[in-house]
Amino acid sequence: xxxxxxxxxxxxxxxxxxxxxxxxxxxxxxxxxxxxxxxxxxxxxxxxxxxxxxxxxxxxxxxxxxxxxxxxxxxxxxxxxxxxxxxxxxxxxxxxxxxxxxxxxxxxxxxxxxxxxxxxxxxxxxxxxxxxx
Numbered sequence: 001x002x003x004x005x006x007x008x009x010x011x012x013x014x015x016x017x018x019x020x021x022x023x024x025x026x027x028x029x030x031x032x033x034x035x036x037x038x039x040x041x042x043x044x045x046x047x048x049x050x051x052x053x054x055x056x057x058x059x060x061x062x063x064x065x066x067x068x069x070x071x072x073x074x075x076x077x078x079x080x081x082x083x084x085x086x087x088x089x090x091x092x093x094x095x096x097x098x099x100x101x102x103x104x105x106x107x108x109x110x111x112x113x114x115x116x117x118x119x120x121x122x123x124x125x126x127x128x129x130x131x132x133x
Contacts, residue, residue: 007047
């Protein structure tokens with residue numbers, strides 16, 4: 001049986017994962033994501049992953065109305081973590097494969113071999129991308 005790995009999915013978009021007015025405020029700031037990544041690395045999680053969001057839902061909560069870019073943010077996270085794998089997200093329909101390869105290779109150098117890539121391959125009828133493998 002293969003070793004199980006555990007990690008976190010950083011909330012790099014406003015509102016994080018839950019569309020609600022009652023959840024703790026997640027503002028898509030680098031500071032919040034940096035603090036979460038440092039804690040994840042310190043407690044021994046195996047990976048830290050960031051989603052890629054390009055369009056919000058609007059409405060009263062403006063869920064995902066602002067977000068950070070995944071690969072760039074993970075390069076910053078690489079400087080403040082030491083053990084966890086760092087998995088950035090790219091969208092196959094938006095990112096040039098050669099440019100993406102160069103970006104992830106650079107992230108791998110910055111993180112000293114800890115970089116990974118989550119490739120999102122499709123989106124749903126609302127125009128929001130679904131995470132793929």
